[in-house]
Amino acid sequence: MAWFSKKPRIAPQDPEVDRDQPSRMQGLWAKCEECDEIIYRQEIEKNLNVCPACGHHMPWPARARLTAILDPSTFEEMDQQLEPQDPLSFTDSKKYRDRLRSTRKSTAESDAFVSGVGRIEGKQVSVGCFVFEFMGGSMGSVVGEKVTRVFERAHDLKCAAVIFSASGGARMQEGIFSLMQMAKTSAAIARFREVRRPYVSVMLHPTTGGVAASFAWLGDVIIAEPKALIGFAGPRVIEQTIRQKLPEGFQRSEFLHEHGMLDAIVHRKELRQKLGQLLGLMA
Numbered sequence: 001m002a003w004f005s006k007k008p009r010i011a012p013q014d015p016e017v018d019r020d021q022p023s024r025m026q027g028l029w030a031k032c033e034e035c036d037e038i039i040y041r042q043e044i045e046k047n048l049n050v051c052p053a054c055g056h057h058m059p060w061p062a063r064a065r066l067t068a069i070l071d072p073s074t075f076e077e078m079d080q081q082l083e084p085q086d087p088l089s090f091t092d093s094k095k096y097r098d099r100l101r102s103t104r105k106s107t108a109e110s111d112a113f114v115s116g117v118g119r120i121e122g123k124q125v126s127v128g129c130f131v132f133e134f135m136g137g138s139m140g141s142v143v144g145e146k147v148t149r150v151f152e153r154a155h156d157l158k159c160a161a162v163i164f165s166a167s168g169g170a171r172m173q174e175g176i177f178s179l180m181q182m183a184k185t186s187a188a189i190a191r192f193r194e195v196r197r198p199y200v201s202v203m204l205h206p207t208t209g210g211v212a213a214s215f216a217w218l219g220d221v222i223i224a225e226p227k228a229l230i231g232f233a234g235p236r237v238i239e240q241t242i243r244q245k246l247p248e249g250f251q252r253s254e255f256l257h258e259h260g261m262l263d264a265i266v267h268r269k270e271l272r273q274k275l276g277q278l279l280g281l282m283a
């Protein structure tokens with residue numbers, strides 16, 4: 001058959017359409033953003049979302065973290081009914097109300113914080129963990145109230161408080177109501193100190209803005225995960241203000257630990273055991 005009489009092949013599909021077609025392989029593999037290794041997703045999950053090749057700590061969902069760190073089936077969630085309001089009727093590129101509605105739908109969480117009581121290696125704790133997927137773990141009135149209640153519960157139960165922070169800072173959409181949470185949570189810690197129980201703050205990647213500048217850095221013991229970004233303002237803002245080049249690794253756990261701002265950097269695999277040990281010594 002001559003080449004010119006060949007039937008044209010079926011035209012390739014529009015790549016835009018193609019992208020929406022679910023592939024059978026989609027979601028099975030993930031690429032580590034640190035070492036570019038392609039890894040079987042199940043393998044990563046089994047490894048507590050830590051890259052098995054290079055040890056890079058990937059984001060770990062709040063509920064999975066609480067399940068893994070607390071003793072099996074001891075976590076009792078509280079304050080689920082608290083839902084954010086829109087006191088300023090705020091609108092940026094989107095209405096705050098609409099943003100909340102769509103985030104609630106995509107994350108299945110009511111706000112950026114999950115809290116309750118549980119046990120770590122047998123010791124009772126009042127515990128909370130940020131949901132970074134919910135608007136960058138930003139702290140609005142609800143997150144501030146939930147954090148405050150973590151300390152109030154620890155006060156009433158005379159037990160230790162543990163908070164895992166991962167936040168972009170204050171929730172801009174709530175304006176001054178969001179900033180007030182810094183003072184409110186810090187005051188709650190001062191009250192909690194009356195019962196002389198420990199507060200362990202665990203800083204995850206990233207812990208910045210108003211969260212770093214209030215309760216996250218007020219822990220009796222402050223722990224961070226490796227290579228977490230921790231600080232108040234971003235490096236560019238600081239460079240512009242002080243007109244100096246910042247040193248290598250500035251605002252990362254390792255740098256802060258070296259300069260006495262953190263007590264320890266703990267690998268995720270050892271976190272549960274280390275918390276148990278600390279609570280055993282102090283609680």
Ligand SMILES: [Zn+2]
Nearest residue numbers: 032035051054
């Ligand atoms: Zn890796």
